[in-house]
Amino acid sequence: MEYIYAAMLIHKSGGKVDEATVKKVLEAAGVKADDARIKALIASLEGVNIDEAVKKAAAPVAAPIAAPSGEAKKEEKKEEKKEAKKDDAQAAAGLGALFG
Numbered sequence: 001m002e003y004i005y006a007a008m009l010i011h012k013s014g015g016k017v018d019e020a021t022v023k024k025v026l027e028a029a030g031v032k033a034d035d036a037r038i039k040a041l042i043a044s045l046e047g048v049n050i051d052e053a054v055k056k057a058a059a060p061v062a063a064p065i066a067a068p069s070g071e072a073k074k075e076e077k078k079e080e081k082k083e084a085k086k087d088d089a090q091a092a093a094g095l096g097a098l099f100g
Contacts, residue, residue, distance in 0.1 A: 002031050003041045011050045018042060 006025040007017045015021055019038050026033040 002026060002029065003037055007041060007045060008050070008054075017045060017050075 003022065003026065006022050006029070010017045010021050010025060019035075019042055022038050022041065023033045023035075026038075
């Protein structure tokens with residue numbers, strides 16, 4: 001992941017994402033750079049619009065979550081009440097065992 005982070009940092013700062021720059025960033029961060037992994041990263045980024053890739057990856061996170069409909073809310077409340085009654089009954093049975 002640090003290789004990808006390095007590439008994103010270089011891109012965000014306006015630099016050219018190439019092998020030498022990625023290696024410098026990794027070494028500055030204290031990571032022992034693996035030349036083969038750097039070459040693979042640069043090859044995989046060839047022809048990729050990083051800004052578009054980031055937007056596509058962030059789109060599902062930024063999408064609003066739909067609120068449940070009124071009918072669904074009623075059903076949820078009914079289920080919660082049933083579960084609460086069941087829990088109360090189990091708790092009462094457990095307390096009865098304590099007092100014989």
